[in-house]
Amino acid sequence: MAWLVEMGWGGLVQYPDTITWTDISQYVSTARAISISRGASDEISETQPGTAVLSLDNEDGRFTPGNSASPYYPFVRRNAPIRISVAVIPTRSGSAPYPVAQLGDDFDDGRVDTTLWPTNIGGATETAAGRLRIPVSPGVDTNFTSARQWTLKGSKLTAKLAAVPAANGSSNCAASMWITATTSGTRIGWRYDALTGVLAAMSQVGFADATPTNLPYSAIDHAWLRVRESSNTVFWETSSDGHDWTVRRTLATPAWVTSQTHAVDFPTTRTGGTASYIEWDLVGAEIKPRFWGTANEFPIEWEGLASTVTVTCTDLFKRLNRLPVLRSMAIEEVLAAGPAAFYPLTEPSDSTSAGDLSGNGAGSLTIQQAGTGGSLNMAAASGPAATEDQVPVFTPSSASAGKWLQANMGDAVQQLLGGGRAVFECWFQTTTSGRVIMGVASADLQSVHVLSLSSSGQLQIEWTTSGGTLTVTPVLLATGLADGKWHHVVYGQYSNWAFLDGQLAMTGVSVGYGYDQRTLHVGGYRGTRLWSGSVAYVAVYGVTQAAEGLLASHYPAGANGYAGERADERIRRLARYAGVDSVTTVGDTFDAIASQGPGGTQVVARMREVEATESAKLFAERDYYGLAFQSRDLRYNPDPASEAFAVAYADLEPGTSLSDDDQKMVNSLQVSRPGGATQRVTAPSSITAFGLYEPQPFDILKTNDNSVLDAAAWVVSRYANPGPELREVAIDAYTMPNYLDILDADISSGFTVYGLPSQAPAPSMRVTVEGYTETIRERSHLIQFHTSSSSNDSVWVLNDPVYSRLDSTTRLAY
Incomplete structure (x- = not known):
């Protein structure tokens, strides 16, 4: 077992697929443990942000923030991505030939294992960083080859490709990972060509493959390589982390794979140029991720001249917890869609302008006056039903006297809108027909697109691409809109699609494309047909046709807050x-x-x-x-066959405990829902026996009263009289033969502790993992599982020998 600690220097956690990871495992202090905490203490508590703590050797200052001499400068900084895994190296068992999955080497002891690798032509060495380095020298063909004692059938060969060779002026430079047949030139594996930068999945006969799968090499996507055989098929797979794999090629298993004993070879070749090398690591390792998050800081500590950095890390919830409060769903939906400009128009009542929230630097909407009189009052009306936002009210004296809003959205927005790609979105409310909702125009007014209501209250698009009189195109299925209700509209110039209140109202009508669009009008167009009512959540996008329909799905955000979705x-x-x-x-x-x-x-x-x-x-x-x-x-009703593992009580560490108290007891519960009834569920027999245990009433987001009642009954049925349970189970997983299975256990996994002492209520108890703390040292991996009784989640099943005893071993499912 070895730990694998990697930093994503310069990477951004929100773009995980773009992070290039650097292995810093060699700098992790062996004198101090890696500590990781995850999940919750019990099933009634919320999961907490996961944390990790580790100490790094900083003798050369590489982990000192701001140190320009650091090889990681300037990226040694807070919020640097970090991931921690355990690499479990397989051990060989049985007799030859062995499954190739048992071929394991972490190259960490500073010397080549000549028993495992008897052929080392070219002077391959193990580096101080714990990697196998194979020279790629001019005129030298190297081999680093195992004994011929392995089989691929039903097995796999895995390796981390830690560094690839450079072409360095060569006319031929390649390095490979092969599983070889007894016939020279017949082999299966991966080949990297430094001249072309191509990684090839190959099945060679006579040193050639006419139909390889060629991949442009990516240090991120192809950090790990694997060849696997299963059910008469060979799979070539790559991975960025050694845990999640992508199949790149498949092939019917060649006959020699099932009939011969194989060797594993890592050869290199170069013609001309200058020397370089390839590095491999962790051959055969099973990678088990333990933590993914960010480093909070890099505090420097000194003892004399020795320097260490103890890094505390937190998972994704750190970033989520520091985000600002959400606005209404109507606003959040637009922001998540990436508008070119967005004006929610939810400013307070004393505001004289309305701002853009897109972040693209669009100018503010400012109040314009046409004629005399009229008013525009911010925060004077309630927005769409689900929002609780306050929005403006436009009250003109007439169609040509009053106030409207206008903004120069600027060059950046104009570029984002592009030619004919603008999409308009807004909400509106009025009882007055024949007025303008919003419009977008070029600075020279040659290109204009306006959304308005006709004299009969029908939505229409008015447009010109030559500066002339506006052409009117009615939206056929959008009529009777001056009804005082809130309506939502999305219109896309490219497709000429219009959606009203989430429904398609017009398709493919010929409307000219807009261009150089930068001036936004809201509640009127150039001082005419001034809006009487409210307009809000005005957005413009520069998106493809495929995205226009998705924007129509914003309607429920304001109408009902997506009530009823799963x-x-x-x-x-x-x-x-x-x-x-x-x-x-x-x-x-x-x-x-x-x-x-x-x-x-x-x-x-x-x-x-x-x-x-x-x-x-x-x-x-x-x-x-x-x-x-x-x-x-x-x-529900866990299947013993699905358990993560089983462990004997005798193999547990100190810290395992059995509890039987009232910590979780609930025998009365009052609940309610938004806009619904307040209801109470009780367990009378429990109240009689133990007294009343009733937590504070709470609201839950159900859509009907029956669901609320079911939810409350589920809680009371589980905790009216909870039985004895193991709440802490401590295991030194590294010493266990089922180490890999234990590492797979995560939140909600189940396992059984058997062989309990005679004083226990049963000889075995099945528990559910709620969380854990783990301490990783060399040759030690102590995991303290926080557990609950799996029987709390048993549900009734008709005529089942175990689960049909309602209120005894089970309860009605919720």
């Missing part, structure tokens, strides 16, 4: 507001969620509302920049 969809939506694209949902039971339309709370708080409503689990991934959201049914 909980997993809501979590994805909130994550998108926070700039997180990766959300993994696990399980099948996700109920409809009520509106969270108004603003005023942080994104994590809103996610926690959904989590609590669903009795679900939300946490940051430990192998990627993303979130995991688990439904409650993931834990």
Whole structure:
């Protein structure tokens, strides 16, 4: 076992696929442990931000912030991405021939293992950084080859490609990883060509493959290489982290793979030029991610002349927790879509202008006067129903006397809109027909596009591309809009599609493309047909046709706050507001969620509302920049065959404990929902036996009263009389034969502790992982699992020998 600690110097966590990782494992202090904490203390607590603490040797100052002599300068700084994994090197067992997956070498002892690698032509060495370095020298063909004692059938060969050779003026420069047959020139593996920068997945016969799969080499995507055989198929795979793999090529298994014993070879060749090298590492290692996050700081410590840096790191929730409070969903949806300019028009009542929130530097909308009289009052009307925003009211004296808004959106926005690619979006409300909602024009007024209502209240597009009289194009399915209700419109110039209140209202009508669009008018056009009513959430985009329909989906944001969408969809939506694209949902039971339309709370708080409503689990991934959201049914009636592992009580470490107290007890619960009834569920027999245990009443985001009742009954049925349970289970995982299985255990995984002492209530107990703390040292990996009783999640199943005993071993599923 070895730890693998990598820093993403200069990378941005929100763009994980662009990070180039640097292995700093050699600088991790062996005198101090790596400590990692993850999850929750129990099932009724929220998961906490994951943390990691490790100490780095800073003797040469490479981890000193601001040190220009550091090889990582200037990227030794707060919020640098970091990931921590455990690399488990396989051990050989049984007798030859061995599965090639048992070929393992971490190259960390400073000398080549001549028993494992008897052929070393070319002077390959192990570096101080713990890598295999093979020279690539002019006129020299090297081989670094294992004994012929391995088989690929049903097995795999894995290696980290730590550094590739440079062409350096050569006419031929290549390095490879092969599994070789007994026939010379017959082999399967990967070949890197330094001249072309191509990484090829090859099955050679006579040293040639007529149909290789060629990949432009990427140090990020191809950091790990693997060849695997399964079910009569050979797979060539690559990985950026050694854990998640992408298949690049498949081939029916050649006959020699099943009939011969193989050797593994890492050859190089070069013709001319100057020497360089290739580096390999962690051959055969199983990579188990333990932490993915950012370094909070790099504090320097000294003891005499010795310098160390103790780095404390936090996972994705650190970034989420420092985000500002969310605005209404109507605003967040637009911001998440990347507008060229966006004016929510939600300024306070004393404002005399309205600002752009896109971040593209668009000029403010300022009040313009036409004629005399009229008013424009900010924050004078309630916005669309789900928002609770306050928006302006335009009150002209007449169609040509009053106030409207105008902005020079500037060069940057003009460029983003491009030629004919502008899309308009806004909400409007009026009882007056024949007025202008909004318009966009070029500075010379040669190109103009205006959204307005006709004298009959029909939406229409007015346009010119030559500066002449505006041509009127009606939106056929958008009539009767001067009804005093809020309406949402999206119109795209490229496709000439218009959407009203989320529905397609016009397709493909011939309207000329706009160009040089930079002047925005709201509530009138050049002092004419002044709007009477409200306009809000005005946005312009420079997007493709495919995106126009997606913008129409913003309508429910203002109309109902997406009330009724599934909980997993809501979590994805909130994550998108926070700039997180990766959300993994696990399980099948996700109920409809009520509106969270108004603003005023942080994104994590809103996610926690959904989590609590669903009795679900939300946490940051430990192998990627993303979130995991688990439904409650993931834990229902656990199948013993799906357990992560089993462990004997005798193999546990000190710290394992059995609890039977009232910490979790709930026998009465009062709950309510937005706009619904307040209800109470009790367990009378529990109240009689133990007294009343009732937490504070709380609201949950259900869409009907029955769902609220079900949610409350689920809590009371689980905790009216909780039984004895193991809450802490400590294991030195490294000493266990099922080490890899233990490392796979994560939040909501189940395992069994068997062989309990006679004083225990049962000889074995199944527990569910709620979180853990782990301490990683050389040849030691202590994991303290925080657990709960799996029986709390057992649900009733008709005629099942175990799960049909309602209120005894099970409860009705929720």
